Structure formats: C-alpha cells, structure tokens
Amino acid sequence: MQIETIVKRNVLIVYLIGELDEYSAEQARRKLDKRFEDANFECVIFDMSKLTFMDSTGIGLLIGRYKKLYKKNIRAYIQNPCLQVEKILRMSGLYEIMPRLSNSEVI
C-alpha cells in the first residue's frame, strides 16, 4: 500500500492507498509514525477513498496510531471509506474514538 500526506490549514490529511492487511501493515505503521514525529498539524484525517481493502490488522493499526496521537493531544478522524472498510470500522467500534466526518465536514 501507499501513503500520501498533505497539510491543509493545520490539518494533516493522510491518504491510505491500496490494501491494508498484515502484509502491508508494518511498513504503513513505520511511515505513519515517522510522519507524525514532526507534529506541524493540529489534527489528522485518514482519507480512505483509495483504500480498496482493510481487515482487522488495519483496526489494530488505527487504534495504535490513535493512542500515539492522543498522547500529543491530537485528534484523528476518518473520511470516505468504501463499503467494505466502512463495515469493519463500524463493527469494531472504531468510530467511537476516531469519528467519521460526514461529507459536509470533508476538507
């Protein structure tokens, strides 16, 4: 999978691109933590419009990033998941800690 980031008005938007599973998780984790070190942003939005597949490994990864960001007082949000990803996010209760932005809130 690929990861692209941009900062817009103090918001770091993280585009997750491709498939997020055990195979791709380690590298994704490393890239994200490296990007988060330099905290030139006030909140993070994970944009999932180009994430074509995710399983529970992705849930673990997102919870892990949530915890690290929380310590720095940075909140995280999710936007644009496809149906498959949406189902997993909903069932695992992830939206309780990383709310999903509705379309009107999308940046």
Place this chain on the structure above:
Amino acid sequence: MQIETIVKRNVLIVYLIGELDEYSAEQARRKLDKRFEDANFECVIFDMSKLTFMDSTGIGLLIGRYKKLYKKNIRAYIQNPCLQVEKILRMSGLYEIMPRLSNSEVI
C-alpha cells in the same frame, strides 16, 4: 462471454465480449452459427475490442466458423484484438485465412 451483432452496409459485425475459452466456447459456437444461418450480409468482421482473453479453443472456434462461412462464399475478417489475443492469432497463423483489418479499414 457475450456476443453482439449489427449489420452495417452488408457487413455483419460480431462483437466478442468477455473471455473465450473452453467454458464459453460451446455457447458462443451455437449463437454464432444461429446468427450465420440468416445470411443477410456479404462479409463478417469479428470485432475483438472487448475480448479480454482467448486461448487456443478460440482459434479452433474461429477456424470452424471460417469453414462454414467459406462454403457460403462469405469472407471473414478480424479487427481490434488486444495484445494477448493478437499474439495468439498471429502465432496460430489465423490471419492467413481471416485477415486483420488495419485501423484505416475499420468500419
């Protein structure tokens, strides 16, 4: 696979759509022979722009159709194969009996 046909200026254009292999060949053969019964055309062009895969079963099928049409004095041509299909048509020598129309000849 699907087959669609139209007649344009006495030419029957046959669109082969999908994958042509042993699984799809029998039905394709039946449909084509049925369509050829009513010979309201003077030549046939197999348009392969939407044929995503073909193997040697397809070669056998095309030779078989060629023979049946030849008896009725109807010539057959091929146009727009993708690279995979083109390679097989070329290697099997099929173009010697069913020439490929170059783009300028395309109807």
Place this chain on the structure above:
Amino acid sequence: MNFKNEMILKFKAKSVNESFARSAVAAFLLPLDPTLEELNDIKTAVSEAVTNCIVHAYEKGEEDIELACSIDGDTVHITVSDTGVGISDIEKARQPFFTTKPEDERSGMGFTLMETFMDNLEVLPNQPLGVIVKMSKKIGNKGG
C-alpha cells in the same frame, strides 16, 4: 440444478499470500454471481482466518496453510487450517477484543469479523496440531 464445485489451496504462511488467498477465493466464487458486498464479506473473513495462521499459528518458519472452498448450490463453505501451536481456550479466543498479541497491535477482532461477515463459524482443534476454522455463507440471501 444444484451447482457444485470445490478446490483446495495450499500455500506458505507468509503475509504476502494474504492478498493471493483473498483473490483466489473471489475468483472461485465468481460463477455464483455474488454481489460486491457478499464478495467483500467473504474476502474479509478469509483474510482474518489466513492472517491468524500467519500471525499466531507458527512460531517461526513458513509452514503451510490449507484453504478449502466448496460451493454447494448457493452456499459457500470455507475451511482454513494450520498445523501450528493451536488454541488452548477457543471460547475465550473468540471473544471480541481478546488477543494474545496486544504488543503487536492486534485488535482481537478477527474471529468477531469472521462471525459477523459469514453465516456460520466453527473453530476447532486440528489433529494432531493446529486450528481449523470452518465458515459458510449463503449467497443471494437478498433474493430469498
């Protein structure tokens, strides 16, 4: 007419094969003409079962995972088995958020997702070693 078909896939417990296992199962199911959502549910469940063999079953080395898939009419049966360390308390393992690898950021949601996305889930000990996961799902439920 009752369409029947079956296949068995054996592959190494390497994470690069997760995507392969999902795609192979999806390709096998195409003749059933599943909806995209049904296909994704099954791919997710397969991904969870295969990931578990890779992450939990084998201490080291790349041993084999066996994935069997059969179609019986409109029902898909999938069995994923390994010959690894096994699970001592299966009931506990199946609970949501239970994981023995929190330090690896495992979420403990694997079995819960398999259960939710499939109609049926059985987790059994394999003989002499390892785990067998059996799942099934009816395709085309909407119509019926």
Place this chain on the structure above:
Amino acid sequence: MNFKNEMILKFKAKSVNESFARSAVAAFLLPLDPTLEELNDIKTAVSEAVTNCIVHAYEKGEEDIELACSIDGDTVHITVSDTGVGISDIEKARQPFFTTKPEDERSGMGFTLMETFMDNLEVLPNQPLGVIVKMSKKIGNKGG
C-alpha cells in the same frame, strides 16, 4: 535476496474452473510485479494446460487437476498434472496443429502456445496415470 514462494491448487476438471485457475496464478505472481504481457503469456499457457486436462484427460466425471506454482527469484515454475488417460506419443502430440479431437474443433495449438509463451516446456507421463506439464518463465527478461 532471493524471493521464494509456492502454492498448490487442486480443483475439479470442469471448464468453469479455467478462468479460476488463470486468475489464481495471476494473483500469486503479482508480488513479482510482472508486466501485463508477461502475466497474459502465463495465463494463456495455464489456460492451455488446464483445458487439456478437462478436454482430453478424463473420459467422464470430474476428476482432479493439480496445479503447482512456485517462484524462485525471478523465475516462475508451473506444473499442471492430471491422472487421466495419458498421451501415448508425446512428441507427436506436441506438434503444431496435431489434435485427436478435430471433430470438437480443437486447433492442436495448445502445446505450441505453451511452448511459445513460456521459456521452457516439458510434457511427461504421470505415475501411474495421466500427464504432467512443467513450464517455466523468467519474469523481467526485458531488464536483463
């Protein structure tokens, strides 16, 4: 570093499984990052070998086809085997346009296409019955 991987696929000799076999092999090879043309060459060769098992090997019934695929560095090895009637004169069978089923509109180009699209082709008798087709191809030839 020499990437290695392997899988074995067992499935019924039904023509509906041809497309499945091609897709499964393609999915397995994706980590090698093959070009579309390389992937299509291999899919075509697999399709020919699997079709032969379905059309020629078994008189009736739907017996098993075994497809093994391994990756060793940049080389793909594929073995397709059946336990059917076998081939009495393999050399003759491999000749272009030779077919024992002209009445079924077979073209006799199967082995010729496998040979052309792969780097190597061996056709061997299976023990005690049937045929083994072994093929291999190097991926990324262009670069080398």
